[in-house]
Amino acid sequence: DTGVSQDPRHKITKRGQNVTFRCDPISEHNRLYWYRQTLGQGPEFLTYFQNEAQLEKSRLLSDRFSAERPKGSFSTLEIQRTEQGDSAMYLCASRGQGEVRETQYFGPGTRLLVL
Amino acid sequence: AQSVTQLDSHVSVSEGTPVLLRCNYSSSYSPSLFWYVQHPNKGLQLLLKYTSAATLVKGINGFEAEFKKSETSFHLTKPSAHMSDAAEYFCVVSDLNAAASKLTFGTGTRLQVTL
Numbered sequence: 052d053t054g055v056s057q058d059p060r061h062k063i064t065k066r067g068q069n070v071t072f073r074c075d076p077i078s079e080h081n082r083l084y085w086y087r088q089t090l091g092q093g094p095e096f097l098t099y100f101q102n103e104a105q106l107e108k109s110r111l112l113s114d115r116f117s118a119e120r121p122k123g124s125f126s127t128l129e130i131q132r133t134e135q136g137d138s139a140m141y142l143c144a145s146r147g148q149g150e151v152r153e154t155q156y157f158g159p160g161t162r163l164l165v166l
Numbered sequence: 167a168q169s170v171t172q173l174d175s176h177v178s179v180s181e182g183t184p185v186l187l188r189c190n191y192s193s194s195y196s197p198s199l200f201w202y203v204q205h206p207n208k209g210l211q212l213l214l215k216y217t218s219a220a221t222l223v224k225g226i227n228g229f230e231a232e233f234k235k236s237e238t239s240f241h242l243t244k245p246s247a248h249m250s251d252a253a254e255y256f257c258v259v260s261d262l263n264a265a266a267s268k269l270t271f272g273t274g275t276r277l278q279v280t281l
Contacts, residue, residue, distance in 0.1 A: 053209060084268065093256050093271030094210070107266045142210070146267070154200075155269060157210040 053077075055158035057143050063164045064133055071129045072161045076145030083126050084155060085118055087111065088140040097141075100126060133165045168193040170257045172272035180280050185244040187275045189257030192238065199240045200258040200269070201231055210256070216240060227251070252279045 054077040064070050076083050081102050086094035097116070099107040102123040112118075115133075120126040130137055140162050144155040173188040191197060201213040214225025221233040231242045240257060257272040 053211075055209075084266075086269075091273075093258075093274050094269075095271070096266075096268040099266040099268060107268070144210075144269075154212050154215060156212075157202075159209040 053156040053158065055143060055145050055156050057141075057158040057161050059161055060159060061162050061164075063166065065166050066133060066135060068133055069129065069131045070133060070163065071127055072141055072163075074126045074128070074143030074145075074158060076125070076143070077147075077156060078124075080145035080147045080156075081123065082146040082148065083120060084144040084146070085126070085128055086142040086144065088142060088160070089138075094140075094142055097128075130163075133163075135165045138163055138165045168195075168197065168259045168261050168270050170259050170270060170272040172255075172257050172275050174275050175273065176276045176278065178278040178280060179247045181249055182246050185242070185247045185251065185277065187242040187255050187257075187277065189240045189242065189272060190238050191240060191257070191259045193259055193261060195261055198260040198267075199231075199233060200260070201225065201229070201240075201242050202256045202258055202271075204254045204256065204274075206253075213242070213255075247277075247279045249279050249281075252277055 056075045058073045083100040085097040088094040098118050100120040103120050115131045118128045140160045142160045143158045146155045169192045171190045199216040202210045214223045216223050216233045223231050229244050254274045258269045
């Protein structure tokens with residue numbers, strides 16, 4: 052257990068529905084990341100927060116995706132009008148401030164299946 | 167831009183024999199390099215990281231990796247495989263000059279350990 056938690060662990064939804072995932076980082080970590088991992092691939096970067104500010108977004112993050120970190124603590128990732136191609140594992144990671152070489156600690160992920 | 171190439175998608179070894187998982191990287195800057203392991207239905211766990219100190223890095227569970235700048239390689243080794251080492255292994259690079267320090271993952275190497 053890394054100290055990063057994600058909820059839910061699994062989500063099955065029908066195409067067109069909206070889904071929201073939550074990530075709780077390690078409490079003293081001010082940097083938070085979202086990644087997406089599809090079957091047989093390595094995780095790919097989606098977006099990055101420093102405190103409550105969303106500082107970087109990947110081109111993978113289409114307009115249907117939105118992420119927030121309202122108080123600089125937990126974060127949510129919402130997918131609107133889900134598509135079958137959104138089926139993947141969504142991973143959250145957190146990192147402390149200071150030296151950039153500090154490790155990112157990953158949560159267990161939320162596995163999404165869109166039917 | 168940064169990238170990593172994991173040269174083998176699947177490696178099979180017998181228990182008690184050495185493990186070699188190969189990784190080559192590409193980075194415009196001085197990179198940080200990591201190996202993460204992912205066991206089935208578990209989160210990503212950091213095995214070891216290179217951060218421009220010693221080129222031979224020791225990690226958890228007896229794993230080591232050597233940073234070779236001339237060969238742009240960061241291969242992962244273990245002298246003697248154990249059944250519990252069976253998992254997916256990811257070589258990862260991070261660009262220290264970018265504010266986000268996002269991680270770029272390879273496609274993974276699945277390690278199988280047989281009796």
